[in-house]
Amino acid sequence: xxxxxxxxxxxxxxxxxxxxxxxxxxxxxxxxxxxxxxxxxxxxxxxxxxxxxxxxxxxxxxxxxxxxxxxxxxxxxxxxxxxxxxxxxxxxxxxxxxxxxxxxxxxxxxxxxxxxxxxxxxxxxxxxxxxxxxxxxxxxxxxxxxxxxxxxxxxxxxxxxxxxxxxxxxxxxxxxxxxxxxxxxxxxxxxxxxxxxxxxxx
Amino acid sequence: xxxxxxxxxxxxxxxxxxxxxxxxxxxxxxxxxxxxxxxxxxxxxxxxxxxxxxxxxxxxxxxxxxxxxxxxxxxxxxxxxxxxxxxxxxxxxxxxxxxxxxxxxxxxxxxxxxxxxxxxxxxxxxxxxxxxxxxxxxxxxxxxxxxxxxxxxxxxxxxxxxxxxxxxxxxxxxxxxxxxxxxxxxxxxxxxxxxxxxxxxxxxx
Numbered sequence: 001x002x003x004x005x006x007x008x009x010x011x012x013x014x015x016x017x018x019x020x021x022x023x024x025x026x027x028x029x030x031x032x033x034x035x036x037x038x039x040x041x042x043x044x045x046x047x048x049x050x051x052x053x054x055x056x057x058x059x060x061x062x063x064x065x066x067x068x069x070x071x072x073x074x075x076x077x078x079x080x081x082x083x084x085x086x087x088x089x090x091x092x093x094x095x096x097x098x099x100x101x102x103x104x105x106x107x108x109x110x111x112x113x114x115x116x117x118x119x120x121x122x123x124x125x126x127x128x129x130x131x132x133x134x135x136x137x138x139x140x141x142x143x144x145x146x147x148x149x150x151x152x153x154x155x156x157x158x159x160x161x162x163x164x165x166x167x168x169x170x171x172x173x174x175x176x177x178x179x180x181x182x183x184x185x186x187x188x189x190x191x192x193x194x195x196x197x198x199x200x201x202x
Numbered sequence: 203x204x205x206x207x208x209x210x211x212x213x214x215x216x217x218x219x220x221x222x223x224x225x226x227x228x229x230x231x232x233x234x235x236x237x238x239x240x241x242x243x244x245x246x247x248x249x250x251x252x253x254x255x256x257x258x259x260x261x262x263x264x265x266x267x268x269x270x271x272x273x274x275x276x277x278x279x280x281x282x283x284x285x286x287x288x289x290x291x292x293x294x295x296x297x298x299x300x301x302x303x304x305x306x307x308x309x310x311x312x313x314x315x316x317x318x319x320x321x322x323x324x325x326x327x328x329x330x331x332x333x334x335x336x337x338x339x340x341x342x343x344x345x346x347x348x349x350x351x352x353x354x355x356x357x358x359x360x361x362x363x364x365x366x367x368x369x370x371x372x373x374x375x376x377x378x379x380x381x382x383x384x385x386x387x388x389x390x391x392x393x394x395x396x397x398x399x400x401x402x403x404x405x406x407x
Contacts, residue, residue, distance in 0.1 A: 037329065066213050074214060082221040086228050093232040096239040103326055179330045 008133045015137025022145040022187075023194045027114040031105050032146060033183040039162045042150030044098045046143025048087045048106060053115055053135040055083040060123035061131035067124060076119045077110070084109045114142060145190075152186050153177045244307065247321040248279065248292045251309035255281035255289045264396050268297050268388045278393060280402065281309070288312040291397065294323060295389035300377040302326035304335070306385055310349055314394045314403055317386070319345045332378030340379070343369050349390045354383045 021027045028049070035045045056079045060067075067075060088106045091099035099106065109115065118138055123131040151161050157177035159167035176182045208215075248257050261278040268274055276294050283289040290312050296305045304325040309318035320341060327333045334340060346365040357370040371379035397403055 063213065063217075068210060068213070071211065071214055075217060078214070078217055078221060082225060085225055089228055089232050089236070092239070093235040096236075096243065100324060175330055179328075 008130060011130055011133045012137035015134065015139070015141040016144070017141070019138075020141040020145065021114045021138055022142060023191060024198075025114070025117070027117060028112045028142060029187075030108065031112065032149065033180065033187060035102055035105050036146055036149040036153055036183060037157070037178050038154040038160075039147055039150040041098065041101050042146040043143065044091070044095065045102060045105065046139070046146045048084075048091070049109060049112065049114070049142055050136065050139030051087055052080060052083045052109055053118060053139045054132060055086075056080045056115060056119055057123040057131040057135040058128065060119045061126065061128045064124045064126075072120075072124065073116075076116050076124075080115050080119070081110050114138065149183070149186055149190065153182055157182065244294070244323070247307040247323060248281070248309065250321060251307065251319045252281040252290045252292060255283050257281055257292060260291075260402060261396060261400060264293075264393060266295075266389055266392050269384070276389070276393075278397065290318050291393075291402075293389065293393060295385045297381055297385040297388060299325055299327050299381040300332050300375070301328060304378075304381055304385065306382065308386065308389065310390065310394075314397055315349055317344050317347045317349060317390070320382075320386075327378045328375070331372070331375040334372045334375060335378055335382050340372055340382075344386070349394055351391070352383045352386050354380045 015021070017024075019025060022029070022032050031045055031049075035041045056076070059079045060076060063075070084107060087109070088099070091102070091106060118134060122134040126134070155161055155166065156174045158173050159165060159171045174182070177186070245257065249255070257279040259277050260280045263275040264278060265273050265275055274296060276296075279292040280288060281290045281292060290309050291314060292307060292309045294305060295308050296303055298304070302325070304327070305323035306320045307323050308320045310316065311318055322336045325333065325335065327335060343365065347369075348367055350367055352367050352369055354369050354371050354376070356373075356376065357368075369379070369383050
C-alpha cells in the first residue's frame with residue numbers, strides 16, 4: 001500500500017524507486033515478462049499503461065466521494081476497461097504493427113494489478129493533483145523497468161537496442177533471451193540486484 | 203425497492219452510459235482508419251506473393267469447414283497482371299494453432315494447380331518455436347507445391363528442399379507446422395472447387 005506522502009514530488013519519486021511497481025511492489029508481472037522482448041514494445045506498453053493509469057486515476061479521484069463501498073471495484077474495473085479499450089483502438093489505428101506485436105497484452109492491461117491498486121490506494125483517497133502525480137510516477141517507474149528489461153533482452157537476443165545494432169559483428173545472439181526463460185532469468189537477476197541494494201541501504 | 207436499488211447504483215448506471223458513449227464515439231472516429239490498415243496489410247502481403255498485380259474480390263463469403271463442424275467464411279481475390287492476364291488467386295485462410303488462431307494469406311497460381319506461397323497475417327505461436335512459420339526456410343516448402351492434400355512429416359533439412367506434397371515440420375514446433383498444413387488442406391481444395399464451379403478457371407488465364 002502507498003505510504004502517506006505529503007508532497008507531490010515525494011509521491012512522484014516513490015513510483016520510480018521506493019514503490020516501483022515491478023521491483024518493489026511486484027505488480028504487473030505478466031506484461032513485464034511477456035512484452036519485453038525488445039525496447040519498442042516495452043516502451044509502447046509502458047506508455048499505454050501511463051495513459052490508462054492517468055485517465056483512470058483522474059476519473060476515480062473525481063468521483064471518490066460518490067463511490068459506494070460495495071460497488072467501488074466494479075466502478076474501478078469499468079473505468080479502467082474503458083481507457084484500455086481506447087488505448088487498444090488507438091494502437092490499432094495509428095500503430096498497427098505494434099498492436100499486432102503486443103497482441104492480447106494490451107487488453108490485458110485491464111487486469112493489471114498496478115492500475116486497480118493505484119485506484120484503490122491513491123486515487124480513491126486523494127485529490128486530483130496527487131492522483132495524477134501518483135499515476136505519472138507509477139507509470140513512469142513501470143515503463144523504465146520494462147524498457148530496461150527490454151533493452152537487456154534485445155541486446156543479448158539480437159545484438160540491437162531500439163533496432164539499432166550495437167554489438168560487434170561476431171557476436172553470437174542468445175536465442176533464449178527472446179523466450180520466456182530469458183525473461184524470467186533477467187527479471188530474477190534484476191530483482192536480486194535491487195534487493196541487494198536495498199538490503200545494503202537498510 | 204426500485205428506488206433503493208437506483209439510490210445504490212445510480213453512479214454505476216450513469217458511468218456505464220457515459221463510458222459506453224465515449225467508446226462509441228472513439229470507435230466511430232477510428233474504425234475507418236483501422237479498416238484501412240487491415241486492407242493495406244492484406245494488399246501488402248498479397249503483393250509480396252503475387253508481384254505486379256491488382257487484386258479484386260471474385261468470390262465473397264465462401265464457406266469453408268475447418269474441422270469439428272466449424273465453418274469460416276473467406277473472400278477469394280483474383281490477381282491480374284499489368285497485361286490484364288490472370289496471374290493467380292489469393293485468399294485468407296485460418297485455423298487453430300498451438301497457442302491461438304493462425305491467419306494466413308495464401309496465393310496460388312492462375313490455374314489453381316500450384317501454391318505460390320503464403321504469408322502470416324496473424325499468429326501468437328511460441329516465440330522461437332512455432333513463430334518460425336514466418337521463416338523462409340519453412341515457407342519455401344510450399345512454393346510450387348501442388349494444390350492437393352499436403353502431409354506433414356519430421357525429416358531432415360535436405361528433404362525440406364524437395365518441393366512436393368510432403369512438408370517437413372519445424373523442429374520443436376510440430377503442432378504449429380501441422381496447423382499450417384491443416385489450414386492449407388482445409389482451404390485449397392474446397393476453394394478450387396468453388397473457383398472451378400464459378401467458371402473462373404478458363405484457358406484465357
